[in-house]
Amino acid sequence: MSPARHPYEDLITHxxxxxxxxxxxxxxxxxxxxxxxxxTVEEFVRRRHGELKKRGHTNDEIFPRISAELRVRRVAxxxxxxxxxxxxxxx
Numbered sequence: 745m746s747p748a749r750h751p752y753e754d755l756i757t758h759x760x761x762x763x764x765x766x767x768x769x770x771x772x773x774x775x776x777x778x779x780x781x782x783x784t785v786e787e788f789v790r791r792r793h794g795e796l797k798k799r800g801h802t803n804d805e806i807f808p809r810i811s812a813e814l815r816v817r818r819v820a821x822x823x824x825x826x827x828x829x830x831x832x833x834x835x
Contacts, residue, residue: 792810810829811826811829
């Protein structure tokens, strides 16, 4: 039996060839990027709201910013009103 290949072995090879990353580090970077882009809209909104709150931003600044960020994400989320964004965070 051959050992199981990482599903992104070609990307790991590319990263180790074009950066100072070793195979384990490259695999972790790939896993982090995939997790980032696998977030649901609700997870993204909650995470970004928390990050921006910790930086001292107000909700009046945060929700328009999150709305704009959702439009330019690699896999764009749906258009949500500021009220819908608030409901995701506060229920």
